[in-house]
Amino acid sequence: MKRLLNLLVVPVFAAGLASAQMNGPVPKSFVNYAAEPASIAAKKPAVVELHFKVLDGYHMNSHTPKSELLIPTVLKLEPATGVKLGAIDYPVGHEYSFSFNPQEKLDVYTGDVTLKTHLTAAAAGTYTVKGVLSYQACDNAACYPPKKLPVEIEVTAK
Amino acid sequence: MKRNLAVLGVVALLVAALVWAGVQNLRARRLAAEKAKQAPELALVKEGAAPPTPSVSADSFVGDLDLRGKPAPAFTLTTLEGKKVSLSDYKGKPVLVNFWATWCAPCKLEMPWFEELRKKYAGQGFIILGISEDEDEPKEAIAKAANKLGVTYPILLTDHKADKAYGDFAILPMSFYVAGNGTIVEQSAGLGSKDDIETKIKKTIAATGAM
Numbered sequence: 576m577k578r579l580l581n582l583l584v585v586p587v588f589a590a591g592l593a594s595a596q597m598n599g600p601v602p603k604s605f606v607n608y609a610a611e612p613a614s615i616a617a618k619k620p621a622v623v624e625l626h627f628k629v630l631d632g633y634h635m636n637s638h639t640p641k642s643e644l645l646i647p648t649v650l651k652l653e654p655a656t657g658v659k660l661g662a663i664d665y666p667v668g669h670e671y672s673f674s675f676n677p678q679e680k681l682d683v684y685t686g687d688v689t690l691k692t693h694l695t696a697a698a699a700g701t702y703t704v705k706g707v708l709s710y711q712a713c714d715n716a717a718c719y720p721p722k723k724l725p726v727e728i729e730v731t732a733k
Numbered sequence: 734m735k736r737n738l739a740v741l742g743v744v745a746l747l748v749a750a751l752v753w754a755g756v757q758n759l760r761a762r763r764l765a766a767e768k769a770k771q772a773p774e775l776a777l778v779k780e781g782a783a784p785p786t787p788s789v790s791a792d793s794f795v796g797d798l799d800l801r802g803k804p805a806p807a808f809t810l811t812t813l814e815g816k817k818v819s820l821s822d823y824k825g826k827p828v829l830v831n832f833w834a835t836w837c838a839p840c841k842l843e844m845p846w847f848e849e850l851r852k853k854y855a856g857q858g859f860i861i862l863g864i865s866e867d868e869d870e871p872k873e874a875i876a877k878a879a880n881k882l883g884v885t886y887p888i889l890l891t892d893h894k895a896d897k898a899y900g901d902f903a904i905l906p907m908s909f910y911v912a913g914n915g916t917i918v919e920q921s922a923g924l925g926s927k928d929d930i931e932t933k934i935k936k937t938i939a940a941t942g943a944m
Contacts, residue, residue, distance in 0.1 A: 601903050601904055644835040644836055644870070644874065644878060645836050646836050673838055673839065673842070675839070675842055675924060676838065676842055679838065681838070711836055713837075713838065713839070714923075716839055716923040716924040717837075717839055717904050717905060717906070717922065717923030717924065718834070718836065718837040718838065718839060718840070718904075718905050719903055719904055719905070720834075720866070720903060720905070721836075721868075
């Protein structure tokens with residue numbers, strides 16, 4: 576009887592554990608981009624902020640993760656006519672450890688993340704700069720394949 | 734009298750129809766049983782064939798992905814040493830197919846557990862195949878990570894088809910426990926406890942032994 580109970584109960588218990596690991600479908604994107612039009616002075620170096628939000632419960636590696644095997648967050652902007660692109664400033668990440676491995680310290684972004692891009696508009700006018708944010712996200716028990724998030728910046732130079 | 738005869742006729746027809754249906758049903762069941770006997774022992778999905786359709790159940794996870802009870806999709810992949818390995822090479826044995834990547838911290842935590850459990854259950858034919866989902870990492874970096882974790886089971890390089898055949902999941906680690914007849918007995922997404930992993934291994938070994 577005990578054996579029969581084990582046969583019946585153990586698989587159900589195991590299935591319960593498995594389902595407890597993941598609740599609901601995996602999101603298609605773990606980071607949202609809030610596109611905001613920027614206004615800058617023409618012919619002068621300017622800084623435009625790009626605002627991202629990492630979904631609650633997830634984190635992504637910072638631009639400078641602590642292991643060479645980890646995939647850093649990188650923003651790549653495409654050259655745009657009339658706009659000279661400069662450096663991109665990444666925020667400092669914060670220390671994070673998985674609860675199952677507290678010894679390993681990671682450097683991650685969570686919540687609101689602001690990147691700053693330096694650029695100069697050659698003349699007055701409206702410009703569109705396109706790019707891609709590459710990142711790799713995890714939650715507290717799993718990781719997700721690297722993603723690419725399209726980014727578009729509308730810049731009006733006066 | 735005529736009415737009675739008519740009723741009797743109808744009853745006789747009904748009985749005859751029921752008998753005929755019963756015989757047909759028995760024949761169909763015998764035929765199905767015969768076909769099942771002739772089916773290959775390992776019910777793998779052929780390479781390149783359509784993957785099993787994931788079913789949705791109350792305890793499904795990773796969204797709607799649940800391949801438990803379905804035939805394990807076949808694959809042939811190359812190891813870090815350049816050797817070709819197929820799932821069908823391990824026909825008749827309980828196999829854990831584990832998808833991982835060097836950038837996945839939870840994956841790297843459970844891999845030493847896998848190695849330990851592989852040794853513990855090796856006598857019962859238990860096999861582990863690790864499939865690296867790394868895209869840009871050179872083989873050397875994958876090998877270095879596996880060595881650092883103390884892994885001695887085969888590490889196979891992704892062909893970007895095997896993962897799709899297993900439900901095109903978007904989460905790591907992802908593991909499928911395949912019984913000796915090629916049926917997926919259990920699966921797990923994300924990091925589980927070591928006890929949970931061992932329970933699934935035992936279940937897979939038991940399912941293999943019962944066949």
